[in-house]
Amino acid sequence: MSSYIELKNISQSFDVNESKVTLFNALNLSVSQGQSYAITGPSGAGKSSLLMLMSGLEQPSSGQGFYVKGSQRKSLDFLREDIGFIFQQFHLLPELTAVNNVALPLKLRGDKQAHDKATAWLQKVGLSHRINHKPSELSGGEQQRVAIARALVFEPSFIFADEPTGNLDQQSATEIADILFSCCRENNAGLIVVTHSEALANRAQHIFSLSGGQIKAQSKVQTNDVLKAVSC
Numbered sequence: 001m002s003s004y005i006e007l008k009n010i011s012q013s014f015d016v017n018e019s020k021v022t023l024f025n026a027l028n029l030s031v032s033q034g035q036s037y038a039i040t041g042p043s044g045a046g047k048s049s050l051l052m053l054m055s056g057l058e059q060p061s062s063g064q065g066f067y068v069k070g071s072q073r074k075s076l077d078f079l080r081e082d083i084g085f086i087f088q089q090f091h092l093l094p095e096l097t098a099v100n101n102v103a104l105p106l107k108l109r110g111d112k113q114a115h116d117k118a119t120a121w122l123q124k125v126g127l128s129h130r131i132n133h134k135p136s137e138l139s140g141g142e143q144q145r146v147a148i149a150r151a152l153v154f155e156p157s158f159i160f161a162d163e164p165t166g167n168l169d170q171q172s173a174t175e176i177a178d179i180l181f182s183c184c185r186e187n188n189a190g191l192i193v194v195t196h197s198e199a200l201a202n203r204a205q206h207i208f209s210l211s212g213g214q215i216k217a218q219s220k221v222q223t224n225d226v227l228k229a230v231s232c
């Protein structure tokens with residue numbers, strides 16, 4: 001059953017030092033499961049804030065967000081079980097091996113097959129030779145592969161990624177983009193990526209630009225990048 005997230009008339013502002021900072025006003029946006037989206041725009045435009053609102057992890061100043069699943073239309077609070085997050089800084093637990101980082105969220109839910117599922121996901125992201133390594137024993141690209149496996153191990157409907165290649169060299173960034181997009185596609189997960197990278201944004205089926213409080217659909221830039229058909 002395919003689902004989508006709908007933001008209606010969303011506004012977000014903060015009171016900072018007795019003045020009001022408005023990021024956006026009456027913004028409307030929908031993202032669907034199985035599709036990929038990039039959100040670009042200048043620093044400080046509010047891209048990460050929008051990602052937090054879209055995922056239901058933060059509340060807007062006004063407006064509403066909905067999680068629509070078949071005929072059910074619920075608040076974004078119900079999205080929490082159905083999302084995975086990937087960050088620029090990986091956010092892995094330093095004391096745990098790769099497999100235990102991926103297995104932990106499943107174990108916390110009492111999944112008896114947590115270890116096997118985590119191992120299978122690390123294999124999918126090309127890390128079967130590193131499953132017993134701790135984050136400090138992995139390269140940045142390898143750590144991000146672990147984070148992708150951890151986000152997808154639940155097989156969530158939506159993956160939110162905030163600058164997922166921001167800390168990586170160009171080759172690792174390309175490999176991570178290949179894995180992220182192919183894994184989301186094969187799992188029919190909606191992927192929403194915030195990025196400053198034109199190359200990464202161009203991978204997405206839809207590109208939105210957030211600037212001056214306005215969000216606009218953007219056409220893709222023609223590049224000579226060859227998109228690799230990586231299987232997940």
Ligand SMILES: Nc1ncnc2c1ncn2[C@@H]1O[C@H](COP(=O)(O)OP(=O)(O)OP(=O)(O)O)[C@@H](O)[C@H]1O
Nearest residue numbers: 014015016023041042043044045046047048049050
């Ligand atoms: N809780 C908060 N209280 C006050 N200001 C905030 C809060 N959260 C975000 N901001 C401000 O909102 C603005 C937008 O932040 P956000 O991180 O969403 O932008 P961004 O477009 O993702 O930027 P970048 O590309 O640099 O990561 C920033 O000026 C930030 O300081």
